[in-house]
Amino acid sequence: xxxxxxxxxxxxxxxxxxxxxxxxxxxxxxxxxxxxxxxxxxxxxxxxxxxxxxxxxxxxxxxxxxxxxxxxxxxxxxxxxxxxxxxxxxxxxxxxxxxxxxxxxxxxxxxxxxxxxxxxxxxxxxxxxxxxxxxxxxxxxxxxxxxxxxxxxxxxxxxxxxxxxxxxxxxxxxxxxxxxxxxxxxxxxxxxxxxxxxxxxxxxxxxxxxxxxxxxxxxxxxxxxxxxxxxxxxxxxxxxxxxxxxxxxx
Amino acid sequence: xxxxxxxxxxxxxxxxxxxxxxxxxxxxxxxxxxxxxxxxxxxxxxxxxxxxxxxxxxxxxxxxxxxxxxxxxxxxxxxxxxxxxxxxxxxxxxxxxxxxxxxxxxxxxxxxxxxxxxxxxxxxxxxxxxxxxxxxxxxxxxxxxxxxxxxxxxxxxxxxxxxxxxxxxxxxxxxxxxxxxxxxxxxxxxxxxxxxxxxxxxxxxxxxxxxxxxxxxxxxxxxxxxxxxxxxxxxxxxxxxxxxxxxxxxxxxxxxxxxxxxxxxxxxxxxxxxxxxxxxxxxxxxxxxxxxxxxxxxxxxxxxxxxxxxxxxxxxxxxxxxxxxxxxxxxxxxxxxxxxxxxxxxxxxxxxxxxxxxxxxxxxxxxxxxxxxxxxxxxxxxxxxxxxxxxxxxxxxxxxxxxxxxxxxxxxxxxxxxxxxxxxxxxxxxxxxxxxxxxxxxxxxx
Numbered sequence: 100x101x102x103x104x105x106x107x108x109x110x111x112x113x114x115x116x117x118x119x120x121x122x123x124x125x126x127x128x129x130x131x132x133x134x135x136x137x138x139x140x141x142x143x144x145x146x147x148x149x150x151x152x153x154x155x156x157x158x159x160x161x162x163x164x165x166x167x168x169x170x171x172x173x174x175x176x177x178x179x180x181x182x183x184x185x186x187x188x189x190x191x192x193x194x195x196x197x198x199x200x201x202x203x204x205x206x207x208x209x210x211x212x213x214x215x216x217x218x219x220x221x222x223x224x225x226x227x228x229x230x231x232x233x234x235x236x237x238x239x240x241x242x243x244x245x246x247x248x249x250x251x252x253x254x255x256x257x258x259x260x261x262x263x264x265x266x267x268x269x270x271x272x273x274x275x276x277x278x279x280x281x282x283x284x285x286x287x288x289x290x291x292x293x294x295x296x297x298x299x300x301x302x303x304x305x306x307x308x309x310x311x312x313x314x315x316x317x318x319x320x321x322x323x324x325x326x327x328x329x330x331x332x333x334x335x336x337x338x339x340x341x342x343x344x345x346x347x348x349x
Numbered sequence: 350x351x352x353x354x355x356x357x358x359x360x361x362x363x364x365x366x367x368x369x370x371x372x373x374x375x376x377x378x379x380x381x382x383x384x385x386x387x388x389x390x391x392x393x394x395x396x397x398x399x400x401x402x403x404x405x406x407x408x409x410x411x412x413x414x415x416x417x418x419x420x421x422x423x424x425x426x427x428x429x430x431x432x433x434x435x436x437x438x439x440x441x442x443x444x445x446x447x448x449x450x451x452x453x454x455x456x457x458x459x460x461x462x463x464x465x466x467x468x469x470x471x472x473x474x475x476x477x478x479x480x481x482x483x484x485x486x487x488x489x490x491x492x493x494x495x496x497x498x499x500x501x502x503x504x505x506x507x508x509x510x511x512x513x514x515x516x517x518x519x520x521x522x523x524x525x526x527x528x529x530x531x532x533x534x535x536x537x538x539x540x541x542x543x544x545x546x547x548x549x550x551x552x553x554x555x556x557x558x559x560x561x562x563x564x565x566x567x568x569x570x571x572x573x574x575x576x577x578x579x580x581x582x583x584x585x586x587x588x589x590x591x592x593x594x595x596x597x598x599x600x601x602x603x604x605x606x607x608x609x610x611x612x613x614x615x616x617x618x619x620x621x622x623x624x625x626x627x628x629x630x631x632x633x634x635x636x637x638x639x640x641x642x643x644x645x646x647x648x649x650x651x652x653x654x655x656x657x658x659x660x661x662x663x664x665x666x667x668x669x670x671x672x673x674x675x676x677x678x679x680x681x682x683x684x685x686x687x688x689x690x691x692x693x694x695x696x697x698x699x700x701x702x703x704x705x706x707x708x709x710x711x712x713x714x715x716x717x718x719x720x721x722x723x724x725x726x727x728x729x730x731x732x733x734x735x736x737x738x739x740x741x742x743x744x745x746x747x748x749x750x751x752x753x754x755x756x757x758x759x760x761x762x763x764x765x766x767x768x769x770x771x772x773x774x775x776x777x778x779x780x781x782x783x784x785x786x787x788x789x790x791x792x793x794x795x
């Protein structure tokens with residue numbers, strides 16, 4: 100699904116990623132953990148195609164295609180999805196129009212006909228129910244006036260709508276209370292199939308009680324310094340990042 | 350450099366040969382003196398310092414002739430379900446052949462000023478040229494002095510007129526560079542209500558100059574919605590001076606949409622003559638290429654308890670330039686004035702320019718006056734967000750631009766007209782042609 104080899108990236112001359120290697124197969128859930136400033140969100144942004152970062156070395160293959168040959172919109176249509184850490188508010192753009200436009204583009208890309216208006220509304224309702232999104236979306240602008248929890252749920256709702264092959268959840272748990280966290284995690288779990296994969300980026304172990312990862316990576320100082328099973332997350336919870344930092348620095 | 354005095358005399362002489370003006374001979378004598386001492390605005394004229402009229406002075410104009418337009422140019426509006434009484438003016442002259450007015454609606458008069466002068470002289474004499482429009486600037490002076498016709502709408506007291514009135518203005522150069530003038534007069538009686546749409550289009554893509562003057566009298570507790578759509582060709586210059594006198598408890602709503610034109614200057618003066626008046630003024634301007642669009646609003650709060658609101662939004666592309674000046678004057682005894690002003694601009698390129706000038710002059714102490722002006726670029730974060738969901742850049746940009754102007758468009762209360770403006774705004778934001786005949790013909794290819 101995704102193969103990252105020797106990825107290095109910088110912003111304004113400062114190297115953030117210093118050689119990342121990572122391989123994710125269909126059906127897997129990978130967690131990327133790490134202290135603040137380790138490069139977790141940078142990695143997510145680069146995968147989604149944010150242009151402010153400068154990739155200096157390495158390559159990324161997504162479904163056997165060179166990811167860097169694809170624009171952000173093409174990546175999305177190919178099946179890559181980023182759940183944003185800070186979803187932006189877009190006043191004046193209604194969620195319905197936004198999702199309709201997005202879904203149309205995805206369907207055209209797959210050689211399908213755009214949905215009819217009623218078909219689309221029905222589809223949207225189903226997906227809303229699936230991810231237990233109880234916010235009224237009709238007539239509302241994208242994320243405008245949404246609470247922190249609603250914004251994150253809206254990301255999972257969009258993920259359900261677009262049915263990606265690879266979803267990257269960038270600190271989706273940050274700022275969520277335990278109830279919202281459960282809803283978000285339930286949504287992600289329901290969307291999981293043997294054909295898709297997820298990268299769950301998080302600072303805390305807490306989310307991983309609900310979304311159980313197959314592999315846990317620890318990112319520190321722009322590199323993956325440790326990889327293990329679920330127990331690695333529990334270990335981090337117990338000892339904090341200091342132990343790993345020390346090991347790495349020695 | 351163009352010698353503005355020579356140009357001024359050239360324009361004045363052009364009209365002086367005509368006869369049959371709307372003003373009286375006495376008024377004409379006074380105006381002649383006023384025009385003699387009034388200079389063309391230039392960069393030293395404070396109120397015109399960001400708008401150069403050089404583009405319109407480059408040409409030698411003829412006077413536009415009276416003519417008729419094919420009905421197909423007018424039928425467009427009914428495609429949107431716009432059912433109106435319609436008066437059509439071509440080159441400033443009333444075209445009864447193109448107009449549809451059902452006159453049996455009480456004492457309401459919808460027609461031309463020239464006819465009103467002939468058939469309803471008492472009303473004409475009472476209201477015509479009674480504002481300060483004539484001495485606003487050179488253009489309003491020559492408009493007053495030399496206009497021969499224009500739209501005339503008179504609503505007597507206590508009449509609620511549901512159906513909107515549509516004033517359709519065509520300019521037709523017939524391959525010539527023409528100058529056209531129209532002088533409109535609108536009177537809304539006590540407790541009366543009316544909605545008026547005024548649209549401007551050009552038939553050929555000539556260098557033309559349309560010099561419009563409009564006087565509006567809104568009497569006690571009247572309610573007027575006044576919409577302007579400017580869709581002339583992109584070689585056309587358009588100067589529009591509108592003066593409104595509002596009386597006690599009257600409510601006015603305006604919405605000016607400028608999509609086309611090479612040089613456009615809209616001046617809107619609101620004078621609250623009495624207490625408890627309300628004016629809600631909106632505008633949208635979308636210049637691209639080398640267009641220049643200037644909106645100048647001047648609100649005079651001379652009496653207490655009046656409310657004025659301004660919301661003007663613009664998207665400026667390529668090397669285009671926009672100017673917004675919002676003046677609010679609050680007289681010493683105009684207590685409890687409530688005035689708000691908001692001007693927001695989106696610059697799409699490094700070469701696009703906007704001059705936004707809020708000017709508040711407040712002499713009363715118990716007032717609420719607020720103003721805000723923003724100028725920015727498309728939100729890159731929002732753009733990335735849309736793209737990250739599979740929406741191509743161009744479509745994403747159009748979505749964001751449409752969203753930016755949406756609140757101004759949503760305030761248009763006549764749905765078919767709102768649909769019409771929305772359609773053209775969307776076309777324009779997609780980079781398609783909307784000017785001239787494209788604003789009246791729905792052609793999928795252009």
